Amino acid sequence: MEMLTSDALDRARSFVLRSGRRLERARFAHLVDGGSLEDVAGELTAFQVEGGGFGRALESDARTPAASVLATLTALDILRMHGAPGDHPLSAGACAWLVQHAQTNAADQVVWPFLPQEAQVAPHAPWWDQSEPGQLAETFNGFLANPGLAITAHLWRYAAAAPQQAADVGVDAVLLSPLAAQARAIADSGVAAEEVNAHDAAAHLVGEPAVPDAVRGELLAYLTEVLPQRIMRTEADFTTYGIHPLWVAPSPTHPLARVVGPQIEIALDHVIGTQQADGSWQPFWDWGGWFPQEWEVAAREWQGSLVVRNIAALKAWGRVGKPDADSAASP
Template identity: 30%
Template sequence: MSLKQLTPEGRERAVDFVLTHALPLDKAVFYHHLLNGDRDTVLEELAALQNDDGGFRGMEADFQDGASSVLCTLRSLEIVEELGLDAADPLAARAVGFLLASYVPEWRSWPLVPGHDNTAPHAPWWHWSDEFDESWGFYADNPRPSVAAALHVFGSNIDPDFLREITEVVVERAGEVEPAAVQKDALECYIRFSTTPAVPAAARNAVLARLPGFVEATLVTDPDQWGGYGLQPLDAVDAPASPLYAPFREYVDRHLDYLIETQGEDGAWAPNWSWMGTYPEAWPQAEVAWKGVLTVKRLRQLAAFGRVG
């Protein structure tokens, strides 16, 4: 069976969308990874989104509060890691300081977002209430594994006993949680933990052994349902080097075909979710921002799998 390719015309339309509509940070990431652009431009755009406390804002279109959040700070550190920087980078060091200050000992985890007054535009799932933290399971699966991975990469001055404890908690939780309870975003956290070389090999491998079961429990395999929200093949496998590519290759290859078939007329890939009528004045701008994020992501994935003609 021949594999579909994104045509040169399709690529050009996607590039035009990114250059015209994507936010400055996403545009800089695109230039760096797909057009050999300068990484300093990416760092400049990141620095513009770093608050005085070292945390980041403005990197999640579904949560537009100006306060620092672990959610945005983790995304910033993922970008910094992709640039090849380490704990000596001042931007990363300040971000780690924010993460350490945000730790909640009784949860042995981190809140994804801070308590807020619901004034700034946000998706319904970020609407704050007294039950918010509990509704997220006190963050046992998301974001704890991702924070642990980031601390191993950038936390050269972190108390080793603390880092060891958090690592052990991640491994213990991964070993006992029911696979069906590990939804899309939580799975991505465990993938990050188990594929980060800085994490000790024994811990990585223990979590890695659980990943196929996590994926099998929630993976949407019917192409007719890929227009909805849920764990889709390229959420679990974003490059051929992924340890999950071999067991799920059939679905990944189909999903790549699906992406090529469903590129929008404007050249973008759109989010498969909405704010369900809340903040109607803000959602159109958020949707365009998400299109920029997703179009850069899809172009990188298609390129990684050799699907760009």
Template identity: 35%
Template sequence: MVMLSREAFARARGFVFRHGRPLDRARFGHRFESRPASEVVAELARFQNPDGGFGHALEPDLRAAASSAIATSMAFAVLREVDAPATDPVVRRGVAYLLETYDGERSVWRIVPPEVEDAPHAPWWTYTGVDQTFDGCRVNPTADLLGVLHDYAELVPPGLLARLTATVLDRLEEAAADDLNAFRCAVTLAAARRLPEATRGRLAEVLAAGVHRVVNLDPAAWPTYVLQPLEAAPSPRSTLAGVIDRAAIDTNLDYWIHGQQADGAWPLTWSWAEVDESAWRQAERDGKGLQIVERLTVLHAYGRL
């Protein structure tokens, strides 16, 4: 079995602490060095706006200060990672923002606001045409944020949670088997810890129906923007861990270990340097620091550290 060596782990740590954001240093410290969760939440709070939403380039490819649904979704991924309780003020303000910005008529959150145009951003985050780019936001980010509401259900009107769950499940059954980003959202929703069992069961069926069409098992494709096995099953406890061929997961683990660069990071599978080279350089550093924490977490989950 190929393992990530102590030297390789040290290189990864070195990149995070040289080039990563304080938030990702705190996440690394909490995950691997027994640092308290409160340090992570304190760093995350720096990205929170007075309206309760998150911005300020928390999503590295979206450099605007304004709150957005996508950045808020990413913030809650961190809050759930450290088991932040519903009583935490950062959590309560974040949920309040989601309830305030929810479009009840369309049952969606718009993924980005018009203010994205005020700062550098990747071309896929352009506000113009956002409904066409993201299919009206019917799944992305709405399914991700539904998982947030389930995990903090005590802060959410029960009627809203029930209605939105039924709507999102119907949408995922239509789209997730053939659409990479919809499938990613289904994976994220399935990871919510407090989903009702009936909902979890329907999601498992959605994922099983699409896994062999959406998850790419070809290592030759992994340097590009595809859904790799470990992105669909980031731990042995993941919904799809027993569905995706274990040999493919092991090959993906080997690929990650061998693909680490000399500076300790892994290459990203996208770029927008052609849009704004200077802004991209910072976004790339931020993105690599974030990715290191996530990849080391996956490698640890599979016993490869």
């Protein structure tokens, strides 16, 4: 079994301290070095825009300063990963902002378009392009599974932690009931294999205990059926963008851990083996030549983000902490 050595962990720390955003420095410190959750939350506030929403290129592939569903969901994901309670002030504010920006589509479904139209003028990855009317909705299949399922999980989490506060801003049965029905409909109809992040969003919902068991169970059954054939399984798979085992099952306690167990071990070995000499990991995607100067900035930010995400997964799966052989042999 490959382990991330103490030297490799030190190199990851050095990269984040040298080249990461202040946010990733605080996240790494909280994850590894005893830093506080509030330090992470404090750095997140630099990305707040207005009314509890987030923007300012928090999600590095969309450089718009405007508040967006994409950035706000990213902030909620970060808070959850670092163990912030569902009613943490930043989480509560973000959920309230999402309620205010929910839309109803032509089929009377609740959806959250990822980006406002104004984001088009800022540098962005090609998959965030919306130069044509309806283009972004087409790219993300109407926003139903992604980001809908992940947002549904966060709203249930907030409602469970602070039911009255959540109800005061509209996170109650009027919203949660149709969202639960939509989640079950997605479990019934499925998502296309190429909708990579829709699988991540579904896995997020399956792993959120605040979501009703019936809803979680239906999505778990669906993912149990399709994931083993769809997730990354070989070294070649990890060189392109795909459904990453560690992103759908970030810890052994996740309900999908047993489903993707064999692939998890391959993924963990791959992560350890592909750490760069500078301590970072390279993103396994790029912007395909779009906005080359801005991509250099975004790629550097993603390196810091991937350090945090990979170290978190390696820690959760027990792959961090073994001393180097030379160190262990020293008197």
